Each structure stands twice: as structure tokens, then as C-alpha cells.
Amino acid sequence: MSDSLLEALINLLGERVSTAAVVLAYHGKDESHHATAPPDIVVFPESSEEVATIVRLCAEAQTPIIPFGAGTSLEGGISAVHGGVCIDMTRMNRIIQINVDDLDVTVEAGVTRKQLNTDLRDTGLFFPIDPGADATLGGMASTRASGTNAVRYGTMRENVLNVKAVLADGRLIQTGGRARKSAAGYDLTRMFVGAEGTLGVITEVTVRLYGVPEAISAAVCGFPSIDAAVRCCMLTIQSGIPVARVELLDSAQMRACIQYSDLDSEPVPTLFFEFHGSQASVREQAATVQDIAADFGGGDFQWADRTEDRNKLWQARHDALYAALTLKPGARAWSTDVCVPISRLADCIEETRSDIETSSLTATMVGHVGDGNFHVIFLLDPDRPQDFTEAQRINDRMVTRAIAMDGTCTGEHGVGMGKQHCLVQEFGDALSIMRDLKRTLDPLNIMNPGKIFTVGS
Amino acid sequence: MSDSLLEALINLLGERVSTAAVVLAYHGKDESHHATAPPDIVVFPESSEEVATIVRLCAEAQTPIIPFGAGTSLEGGISAVHGGVCIDMTRMNRIIQINVDDLDVTVEAGVTRKQLNTDLRDTGLFFPIDPGADATLGGMASTRASGTNAVRYGTMRENVLNVKAVLADGRLIQTGGRARKSAAGYDLTRMFVGAEGTLGVITEVTVRLYGVPEAISAAVCGFPSIDAAVRCCMLTIQSGIPVARVELLDSAQMRACIQYSDLDSEPVPTLFFEFHGSQASVREQAATVQDIAADFGGGDFQWADRTEDRNKLWQARHDALYAALTLKPGARAWSTDVCVPISRLADCIEETRSDIETSSLTATMVGHVGDGNFHVIFLLDPDRPQDFTEAQRINDRMVTRAIAMDGTCTGEHGVGMGKQHCLVQEFGDALSIMRDLKRTLDPLNIMNPGKIFTVGS
Numbered sequence: 057m058s059d060s061l062l063e064a065l066i067n068l069l070g071e072r073v074s075t076a077a078v079v080l081a082y083h084g085k086d087e088s089h090h091a092t093a094p095p096d097i098v099v100f101p102e103s104s105e106e107v108a109t110i111v112r113l114c115a116e117a118q119t120p121i122i123p124f125g126a127g128t129s130l131e132g133g134i135s136a137v138h139g140g141v142c143i144d145m146t147r148m149n150r151i152i153q154i155n156v157d158d159l160d161v162t163v164e165a166g167v168t169r170k171q172l173n174t175d176l177r178d179t180g181l182f183f184p185i186d187p188g189a190d191a192t193l194g195g196m197a198s199t200r201a202s203g204t205n206a207v208r209y210g211t212m213r214e215n216v217l218n219v220k221a222v223l224a225d226g227r228l229i230q231t232g233g234r235a236r237k238s239a240a241g242y243d244l245t246r247m248f249v250g251a252e253g254t255l256g257v258i259t260e261v262t263v264r265l266y267g268v269p270e271a272i273s274a275a276v277c278g279f280p281s282i283d284a285a286v287r288c289c290m291l292t293i294q295s296g297i298p299v300a301r302v303e304l305l306d307s308a309q310m311r312a313c314i315q316y317s318d319l320d321s322e323p324v325p326t327l328f329f330e331f332h333g334s335q336a337s338v339r340e341q342a343a344t345v346q347d348i349a350a351d352f353g354g355g356d357f358q359w360a361d362r363t364e365d366r367n368k369l370w371q372a373r374h375d376a377l378y379a380a381l382t383l384k385p386g387a388r389a390w391s392t393d394v395c396v397p398i399s400r401l402a403d404c405i406e407e408t409r410s411d412i413e414t415s416s417l418t419a420t421m422v423g424h425v426g427d428g429n430f431h432v433i434f435l436l437d438p439d440r441p442q443d444f445t446e447a448q449r450i451n452d453r454m455v456t457r458a459i460a461m462d463g464t465c466t467g468e469h470g471v472g473m474g475k476q477h478c479l480v481q482e483f484g485d486a487l488s489i490m491r492d493l494k495r496t497l498d499p500l501n502i503m504n505p506g507k508i509f510t511v512g513s
Numbered sequence: 514m515s516d517s518l519l520e521a522l523i524n525l526l527g528e529r530v531s532t533a534a535v536v537l538a539y540h541g542k543d544e545s546h547h548a549t550a551p552p553d554i555v556v557f558p559e560s561s562e563e564v565a566t567i568v569r570l571c572a573e574a575q576t577p578i579i580p581f582g583a584g585t586s587l588e589g590g591i592s593a594v595h596g597g598v599c600i601d602m603t604r605m606n607r608i609i610q611i612n613v614d615d616l617d618v619t620v621e622a623g624v625t626r627k628q629l630n631t632d633l634r635d636t637g638l639f640f641p642i643d644p645g646a647d648a649t650l651g652g653m654a655s656t657r658a659s660g661t662n663a664v665r666y667g668t669m670r671e672n673v674l675n676v677k678a679v680l681a682d683g684r685l686i687q688t689g690g691r692a693r694k695s696a697a698g699y700d701l702t703r704m705f706v707g708a709e710g711t712l713g714v715i716t717e718v719t720v721r722l723y724g725v726p727e728a729i730s731a732a733v734c735g736f737p738s739i740d741a742a743v744r745c746c747m748l749t750i751q752s753g754i755p756v757a758r759v760e761l762l763d764s765a766q767m768r769a770c771i772q773y774s775d776l777d778s779e780p781v782p783t784l785f786f787e788f789h790g791s792q793a794s795v796r797e798q799a800a801t802v803q804d805i806a807a808d809f810g811g812g813d814f815q816w817a818d819r820t821e822d823r824n825k826l827w828q829a830r831h832d833a834l835y836a837a838l839t840l841k842p843g844a845r846a847w848s849t850d851v852c853v854p855i856s857r858l859a860d861c862i863e864e865t866r867s868d869i870e871t872s873s874l875t876a877t878m879v880g881h882v883g884d885g886n887f888h889v890i891f892l893l894d895p896d897r898p899q900d901f902t903e904a905q906r907i908n909d910r911m912v913t914r915a916i917a918m919d920g921t922c923t924g925e926h927g928v929g930m931g932k933q934h935c936l937v938q939e940f941g942d943a944l945s946i947m948r949d950l951k952r953t954l955d956p957l958n959i960m961n962p963g964k965i966f967t968v969g970s
Contacts, residue, residue, distance in 0.1 A: 157751055157856035200696040211694045213703075214671055229943040235852040236884045237668045238921035239657040239707055241928055241936055241965055242947045246670075246703035250696055267753035294614055296724035337794050395692040399614035427693045464695035471698060479698055486686040489954065490699045496953040497946065508698055 061117040065099055065141070068109055072100040072147070083124055083134065083142040087189065087377070089390040089436065089444070090132030090473050095122055095142035102147050104220055104228055104259040111257060112226030114141050120505050123253040125195030126168060128187070130391050131472025133199060133252050137506040143257060145194050151175050152260065160217060160234055162262040165194025181265040184209040184300075187468065188374045194258045199470035200250030204373060207293070207426030208300040208332065209266060211468065212249055219248045220260035224498040234262060247493070252470050253504035255497045269332035273342060274301075274366045275357040277349050282306055282325040282409065282421070286402045288345075288352040289327060289425040293398050295348070297341050301330035302426040303373055309380060309420035309433070316379030317372030321358065327425075328373055329357075330366070373422075380420045380433045387418070387435035390444075392451050394458035395429040395467030404457055405430060411450045417443060429467035456481065471508045479509060518574040522556055522598070525566055529557040529604070540581055540591065540599040544646065544834070546847040546893065546901070547589030547930050552579055552599035559604050561677055561685055561716040568714060569683030571598050577962050580710040582652030583625060585644070587848050588929025590656060590709050594963040600714060602651050608632050609717065617674060617691055619719040622651025638722040641666035644925065645831045651715045656927035657707030661830060664750070664883030665757040665789065666723060668925065669706055676705045677717035681955040691719060704950070709927050710961035712954045726789035730799060731758075731823045732814040734806050739763050739782040739866065739878070743859045745802075745809040746784060746882040750855050752805070754798050758787035759883040760830055766837060766877035766890070773836035774829030778815065784882075785830055786814075787823070830879075837877045837890045844875070844892035847901075849908050851915035852886040852924030861914055862887060868907045874900060886924035913938065928965045936966060 065073045074080075075097055084094030101107045114121050120140025127134055136142060148164035149171065155161065156179050163172060170190045172183050185196060186203035195201070197219060202211035209215070218232035231244035248258060279285035282304070289302050304327055305313060311323040329345060331338045346357055360366045372379070381389055396404045405421070412419050412432065423430025432454070436443040455465040455478045465471075465478035479487050487509070494501075494511055501511050522530045531537075532554055541551030558564045571578050577597025584591060593599060605621035606628065612618065613636050620629060627647045629640050642653060643660035652658070654676060659668035666672070675689035688701035705715055736742035739761070746759050761784055762770060768780040784806070788798045803814055817823045829836070838846055853861045862878070869876050869889065880887025889911070893900040912922040912935045922928075922935035936944050944966070951958075951968055958968050 155854065155856065157747075158854040159751070160854070200694075200700075202694055206694060210671070213694070213700065214667070223946070227942055229941070229946065231940075231943055233916070233921050233939070234854045234919040235886075235915075235921045235924065236855070237657075237659055237663060237670070237852055237886065237924050239850075239923045239925050239927045240921050240932065240939055241707070241944070242712075242950055243657075243670065243700075243703040243707055244940075244943055244946060246700040250698070250700055255699075269753075290614075294616070296726075334794070334797055336797055337791070340791055340793055393696075395694055397612065397615040397617070397691045398693070399612065429692075429694065458692075459690070462691040464690050464692045464697050466696045467692065467694050468696050470696045475697065482690070482697055483688075483701075484686070485684055486688055486701055487698070489680070489686065489701060492953050493699055493950065496949050 058117050061113060061119055062097055064113050065097060065110065068106065069099055069101065074098045083144065084136050086127050086129040086132060086134050088130045088132050089388050090135060093135040093137045095136035096139045098142045098144055100144050100147045104222065107143060107257055107259050108222045108226045108228045110141065110143060111222045114502060115225060115500060118500055118502060120502050121257065122504050123194065123257045125166060125192030126189060128189035128191050129195065129199065129472060130469040131474040133470055133472040133507060135473060145192060148259065154179060156181060158234060159265045160262055161265055162260060163193050164260055165192060165258050167193050169193065169196065176265065180268055182268050183263060183265055185212060185215060186374065188377055193261045193263065197249050197258055197261050198252050202424065202468045204301045204303055204370065204424060206424060207302060208298060213246060215264045216245055216249050216261055217264060218262040219245055219258050221248050221256040221258050223256045224500065224503050252472065252507050254494060254508050255503060271335045271338040272330065272332055272366065273338050274330040274360040274369055275342065276321055276326055276328055276369065277357050278322050278324040278326050278355045280353045283402055283406060284352040285325045285327050286405055286425060288349050288354055290398050290401060291348050292345055293426050297344055299329060299341065299345065299426060300332040301328065303328040304423040304425040304430065305376065306421040308383065309376055309422050312379040312383050312420060313372050313376060316382055317375055319372055328369060376422045377433060380435060384418050384435040388438045390434040390436055390447050392432045392454055393466045393469040394454050394463055395427060396458050396461045396463030398428045400461040401425060401428050404461055407457055408432060408454050411453055415446055415450060417446055427467065428463065473507065476509055515574050518570060518576055519554060521570050522554060522567065525563065526556055526558065531555045540601065541593055543584050543586040543589060543591050545587045545589050546845050547592060550592040550594045552593035553596045555599045555601055557601050557604045561679065564600060564714055564716050565679045565683045565685045567598065567600060568679045571959060572682060572957060575957055575959060577959050578714065579961050580651065580714045582623060582649030583646060585646030585648050586652065586656065586929060587926040588931040590927055590929040590964060592930060602649060605716065611636060613638060615691060616722045617719055618722055619717060620650050621717055622649060622715050624650050626650065626653065633722065637725055639725050640720060640722055642669060642672060643831065645834055650718045650720065654706050654715055654718050655709050659881065659925040661758045661760055661827065661881060663881060664759060665755060670703060672721045673702055673706050673718055674721060675719040676702055676715050678705050678713040678715050680713045681957065681960050709929065709964050711951060711965050712960060728792045728795040729787065729789055729823065730795050731787040731817040731826055733778055733783055733785055733826065734814050735779050735781040735783050735812045737810045740859055740863060741809040742782045742784050743862055743882060745806050745811055747855055747858055748805050749802055750883055754801055756786060756798065756802065756883060757789040758785065760785040761880040761882040761887065762833065763878040765840065766833060766879050769836040769840050769877060770829050770833060773839055774832055776829055785826060833879045834890060837892060841875050841892040845895045847891040847893055847904050849889045849911055850923045850926040851911050851920060852884060853915050853918045853920030855885045857918040858882060858885050861918055864914055865889060865911050868910055872903055872907060874903055884924065885920065930964065933966055
């Protein structure tokens with residue numbers, strides 16, 4: 057790190073530059089099990105133009121740039137593995153324009169999903185994508201995030217209309233407009249969505265919004281086995297019922313959530329459902345799903361119709377990772393993340409469970425099962441490296457299994473540092489195309505280097 | 514065109530190589546107003562591996578490659594502007610695998626949308642994307658096509674899960690799996706969707722399927738003015754009613770369709786609706802939309818509930834371009850294609866109508882108005898170049914207007930030859946990124962050269 061770069065950044069941003077050890081440490085650590093790696097400098101820009109200048113200065117100094125949102129990534133996405141300048145986007149948290157009549161909104165990248173929904177409260181609209189953490193929209197776009205509502209509303213892939221991004225040479229571009237569809241040229245929007253900051257820094261995002269449904273109803277249903285719960289979910293999806301949410305929690309995870317979030321439920325394999333629509337449609341969906349659940353031995357639906365009860369239920373689901381950690385105080389969590397075609401979900405979960413049961417590890421399981429996506433949350437003793445080795449072994453087996461089932465090594469957490477070796481298996485020759493794109497757009501390899509893949513290898 | 518390339522292609526494909534004038538002429542012409550440009554050779558591969566070998570041979574000879582599906586493009590996408598080898602994909606028309614339980618299907622690129630839906634008939638599933646023509650899935654992926662169902666089911670962008678493609682150097686890659694979501698690396702699938710054959714030749718496509726709704730109901734409703742019809746559509750969308758289709762036809766287009774497709778309707782501005790869902794949900798949607806329509810002076814809904822009546826109605830809509838041509842025998846059609854945020858649709862249509870009314874041209878107007886997308890179909894005298902100049906002028910004004918409204922120069926037809934000058938206006942600096950991608954993936958500029966943009970300029 058050259059002194060002149062630091063000097064230039066201070067000239068540009070004044071006190072919005074930090075090299076304080078505690079600030080550096082905070083910005084080198086996410087919520088994952090990966091080793092921490094602090095940056096050399098943290099900057100706090102307040103506009104796209106400032107980000108562009110920062111990037112130009114870093115490019116001149118050939119210094120790595122790591123965009124940072126809420127720091128809640130789960131695969132080491134923000135780790136400064138080659139040092140460099142961390143761009144903390146949280147001061148860029150303005151809602152730029154809510155277009156109620158077009159059901160879209162443009163925000164700065166540092167706006168969080170909860171902040172956005174709070175701001176939307178009086179419009180009758182909402183933004184459905186909800187990873188567990190209160191992530192920023194820029195971070196969510198960069199990791200192609202999803203969450204509990206994806207089964208009905210899609211992921212960031214389907215919901216980002218446009219991004220404003222700073223390229224590796226400091227140019228500021230926009231990738232799209234606000235039209236609902238376009239056949240104009242290459243899909244640059246989707247090139248930045250999921251690129252994990254390796255192709256540029258996203259500074260603004262325009263996303264789709266949805267009308268708050270006339271009726272919303274949530275319910276919890278326990279099952280005699282995890283297989284029964286999964287098969288209930290599979291038939292629900294295959295029957296074309298437009299459920300808004302269908303989430304699986306295994307008995308260990310339920311035990312943790314009941315305690316952590318004070319839920320009035322039994323510690324058995326459980327599905328959390330939510331139905332959106334008109335009063336009649338919600339009633340109809342719920343009745344059909346209740347019939348399906350009963351066929352799989354599901355218990356009575358426990359309804360959460362009041363807003364506060366629903367919020368409590370979904371907050372509990374979003375806090376699953378934090379709840380799991382209470383099962384083993386002092387443990388480090390490692391959340392896996394495969395996604396398979398829905399018809400293979402029961403097999404994939406069953407085989408994975410069998411791996412876990414024959415291991416010595418403590419783990420829970422949660423899943424956005426309507427998407428075929430689930431997570432094993434390993435609770436690892438930081439002082440036992442053999443635990444990490446064992447988790448890696450089971451995780452690798454999960455990934456191989458998922459890919460063999462035509463699935464993917466990551467449904468929503470991204471590649472970061474942890475899934476790089478899986479991409480070869482998943483993409484084969486196509487991976488070289490990704491590398492070519494990276495080299496083209498970032499010839500100096502300064503944009504979040506060491507993430508997704510190592511260039512040149 | 515070197516003799517040795519022709520010889521090598523004949524060695525590979527035998528009689529599945531043609532240089533017959535009539536075959537060349539057929540493959541140089543689409544359904545657009547653009548000048549025809551026949552290729553030098555047409556080949557008819559029967560496998561992805563054959564396509565890969567063809568591309569390798571063409572790369573060695575530095576000869577252009579033009580993929581060809583149904584020949585129904587509307588911006589000159591298949592025109593062999595630099596000569597070369599046309600790869601006719603229509604013999605690659607196998608349905609490779611229908612996964613009923615996963616609601617997806619993998620097909621060869623030469624399968625047409627009607628063929629696919631015929632094959633799906635006994636599965637209870639359907640593929641919703643329906644451009645007017647019976648296009649191939651490969652062509653539809655390449656132009657990021659949509660159609661009447663996009664308002665409910667999305668476009669090719671949202672519905673392609675995976676493509677198999679041959680790169681410019683002859684390598685065969687797959688871009689994805691069959692999982693509903695993935696955060697693994699760059700989104701190569703969406704890089705090929707909409708690339709118009711300029712980055713590679715798509716040989717297989719995996720797309721999402723949907724359950725045939727329990728209830729389907731279609732209706733036609735006439736309005737006192739085009740503005741009233743558009744505003745009815747806007748409010749329908751803004752109210753969050755999940756209409757499956759909402760199509761606008763102006764009075765001239767209705768006159769043409771009534772004649773061409775024997776419709777029992779009035780030649781007034783008209784919306785065609787379709788509602789999908791359970792019996793109750795369809796009734797509910799229909800009732801709400803009838804109320805909205807009445808508020809805008811809409812007439813009684815004319816219902817088409819029987820399958821044959823609905824098929825007739827939608828065939829009429831799909832035949833709109835052919836119907837329009839009967840209004841002016843001998844004319845050449847030029848279909849424009851802008852798309853704007855829904856709140857700007859009425860303004861965009863009104864200003865465009867005013868341009869047309871003050872011109873000397875004959876034109877009709879149709880639109881996938883639920884998406885904010887509409888087409889003016891100009892009917893031009895092929896012997897009057899001034900007609901084309903005038904159409905170009907009005908088209909350019911439409912595009913400028915749409916982009917100023919945060920819209921796009923093409924909702925679904927693609928760029929091809931006709932919209933290249935619009936991309937500068939729409940993307941600014943971001944266009945250079947598209948050119949960089951093109952140069953990276955096709956350094957010899959042999960993949961459908963001269964489409965989307967001229968490399969180097």
C-alpha cells in the first residue's frame with residue numbers, strides 16, 4: 057500500500073478514510089467460517105462519483121478494491137485477501153426514487169432491505185427479497201441473493217432492472233432502464249448481478265417492487281419426519297400452488313428457534329408457509345396445502361394471521377443462523393448452500409443427512425425448499441481444525457451430489473472464497489469464459505481479487 | 514468463400530450442405546423490411562457436435578457464421594451481411610428431456626414453440642412464451658423473445674435455465690444446470706440469451722414449464738379510444754392483478770384482424786385479456802378487470818371460454834402482422850418495438866400516434882401493453898423509398914421518446930441490423946463493455962458479424 061494512495065484518498069474524502077485497526081478488522085470479517093483478512097484502508101464514499109474517483113486512484117496504484125455492504129456475506133466475499141482499499145458503501149444509503157406507478161425503486165447500494173421496506177411502508181408496495189441478514193441492496197445484487205420469498209417473487213436475478221456501476225478503470229455506467237423487458241444488446245445487468253464485486257462496484261440499483269397483497273396468511277406445520285416435510289413441499293410446488301414462502305427447519309433447528317425466538321411450536325421437522333393473494337385465493341391455497349400436508353402426516357396448521365405474529369415467525373426464520381449458534385456456545389457457524397431441481401430434493405437432503413449422522417459434527421438444517429435450496433449449518437469448535445476438515449468433506453460431498461442432480465454448488469450465498477473449487481466441477485470449460493470476462497473487464501485484477509476464482513489459474 | 518471450406522463441410526455433412534440459389538435466398542431473408550443478404554453456403558447439422566465442427570472449420574477459414582431458426586426475425590438478425598455459412602438449425606428439433614416433476618424441458622435449438630407445446634400436451638404442462646411467429650426456441654433465446662404471456666410468465670430472460678452453445682473457437686459449453694436459482698459465478702446463461710448469435714451458436718436450451726391452469730378464460734373488450742384502453746391496462750397492472758395476457762389492438766389493426774381471422778368484433782380500440790388460475794381466482798380477476806374497464810368506458814366483455822374459441826382469438830392476435838399486410842396488398846411490413854415503464858405508456862402511445870397521424874404512412878398498432886411494450890406496424894410501398902425514410906424518422910422519434918422515458922429501443926425484437934444506432938443512445942459508455950465482450954469471445958468476428966453492433970466502430 058503506497059503512502060501516496062492514502063494521501064490521495066484523504067485529499068478526496070478527508071475524515072471518511074480510516075486506517076484504524078478496529079475499523080480494518082471489522083471490514084475484513086463477514087459472517088462466515090473463513091479466515092479474516094483486513095484491508096489496508098477503509099473509505100466511506102457518499103456518491104457514485106466519489107466511488108469512481110476512488111477506483112481510478114486505486115487503478116493507478118494497482119491496488120485491490122473490496123466493496124463492503126453490511127458485512128453479512130457467508131463465503132468470505134468481503135475478505136481483503138490481497139489487502140487493498142475497502143469501499144464501505146453504507147453512507148450511500150439514500151432511496152433515490154420510488155416509482156409507485158411503475159412498481160420499482162432506485163436506491164443507493166448501501167440501502168438495506170429493511171430500510172427499504174420501512175421507507176416503502178406508506179406506498180402499499182414492498183420489496184420481497186430477504187436473505188437472513190439485513191443486507192444491503194448492493195451486496196444482495198452482487199451475490200445474486202434470494203431468501204424466503206424467492207419461490208414466488210424470484211431472486212435478485214429476476215428483480216434487478218438496472219445497476220449503476222463503476223468499472224475497473226473508473227468509468228461509471230448504467231446497465232439498463234426501467235422497462236420490464238428489453239432485447240437491446242447483451243444483458244449487462246445480469247452480468248453485474250452475482251459478480252461479487254469482481255467486475256465493478258455497484259453504486260445504485262433499481263429493483264422491482266410488488267403490491268402488498270390484500271391478504272397474507274402464515275402457518276406452521278410439524279411433520280413426523282424431514283422426508284415427509286420435504287415431500288409435502290415438493291408436491292405443493294409441483295401442483296403449481298403459488299405459495300409465497302415455504303421453509304423447512306429440521307428438529308434441531310426448531311429446538312434452537314423455539315428457544316432463541318420464543319416460538320410456541322414443537323421441536324419436530326417443520327414447514328413455515330406463507331400465502332399471498334386475495335382473501336379467496338389465500339383461503340384456497342391454504343386449504344389445498346393443508347390437504348397435501350395431511351397426506352404426508354403433517355399436524356394441524358398453526359396460523360399466524362396478525363401482522364405481529366407473522367413478523368415474529370419470519371424474524372425467527374431469519375434468525376435461524378444466530379439461533380443455531382446458541383446450540384453450541386462458542387461455536388463458529390458454517391452454512392452450506394446447495395440447490396437442486398425440486399424432484400431431487402428429498403434424495404439430496406436424505407443423503408446429506410446420512411452423511412451428517414455418521415459424522416461427529418453438530419449441525420442443523422434449514423431450507424428454502426420451494427426452490428430446491430437448503431443449508432446445513434455446521435456448528436464448529438474453532439479450536440478443533442479436524443471439525444473444519446470434516447465439514448469441508450461433507451460440504452464437498454453435498455456439492456458433488458447436487459451437481460450430479462443437475463443442481464448448483466450455491467443457491468444464494470455465492471462463491472466468494474469457499475466455493476471456488478466447485479466451479480470447475482459445475483461449469484467445466486465454461487469456467488474459462490468467466491475468466492476471460494474477468495480479464496477483459498478488470499485487466500489489472502484489482503476488483504475484489506481472489507473471489508469467485510483466481511485469475512490465471 | 515474458399516473452395517476448401519465448402520469441400521470440408523461436404524465431407525462432414527454430405528448432402529446436408531447446399532449452395533442452391535433458392536436455398537441461399539431463403540436463408541438471407543427474414544420477416545423484416547431490411548435488405549436481404551444471402552449466405553454463401555447453408556448447412557443442416559443434426560447434432561451439437563456437428564455444429565462444433567462446422568464452427569471450427571469456419572474459424573479456420575475466418576468465415577462468418579449465421580445461425581438460422583425459423584427465419585422469422587424482425588430486425589434482419591439472420592441476414593448474411595458479410596456472406597458466410599448459414600447454420601440452419603431446423604433438423605435439430607428433438608425434445609431431449611421433459612422433466613414433468615421439475616417443470617422444465619431440454620430441447621434442441623430447432624424445436625419451435627408450437628412443436629414443443631404439442632409434445633407437452635399430455636403432460637399437463639405448457640411453455641408460455643409466444644412471439645407472433647412459430648419461432649424456434651434457439652432463435653427465441655437468441656433474441657430474448659417474449660410475446661403475449663410475458664406479463665404473467667416473463668420472457669426468455671426469466672425462463673431459460675441453461676443453454677448448450679458452441680463458442681467461436683468450436684468449444685461446446687453448458688451455461689447452467691436445472692436448479693431454479695444459482696449464485697455460482699457469472700450469469701453466462703443470460704449472456705447468451707439475447708446475444709443474437711454474436712457470441713456463439715445455441716444448440717440446446719432448457720426452459721421452465723408451467724402447469725396448465727385449472728381455469729382459463731379469455732375476453733375481448735372494445736374501448737371508445739386507444740387512450741382509454743391503455744389506461745385500463747395500466748390500472749390493471751398497477752392494481753397487481755395477475756393477468757396472463759393483456760393485448761392492445763388499435764382500430765385499424767382490429768379491422769384487419771376481423772377480416773383476416775374472421776373475428777366477431779367491432780373495429781374499435783380493443784384489449785384482449787386472458788386470466789389463468791383456479792376457477793375462483795379467474796372469476797375474481799375477471800370481475801375486477803371488468804370493473805376497471807367499465808370505468809374507462811369499455812364495452813361488455815365478449816368471452817371466449819371454449820378452448821377452440823380461445824385458440825382462434827390468440828391465433829388472430831399472433832397473425833396480426835399478416836393481417837395488417839392485407840390492408841395494403843403488396844406492402845412491406847416494418848414492425849417497431851419500444852417498451853417503457855407502464856406509467857409512461859399512455860403518453861408514449863399518444864405521442865407516437867400523433868406522429869403517425871401527421872405522416873402519410875399507413876400503420877396499425879398492437880401491443881403487449883401489460884409489459885409497456887407496443888409495436889407500430891408500418892405498411893410500406895416497396896417502390897417508395899420515401900416511405901421507408903419517413904418510417905425511419907418516426908421510428909427514431911419513438912426510440913428517443915422511449916429512452917427518455919427510461920424505456921428501451923426494443924422490448925422483444927432485438928437489435929439485429931435495425932436498432933444499432935439506438936444502442937449508443939440507450940447505453941452510452943456501457944456499449945463499449947458489450948463490444949469488449951464481443952471481442953473477447955469472438956476475436957475473429959465470425960459469429961453473426963454486423964449484428965447488434967459493428968465491432969471496432
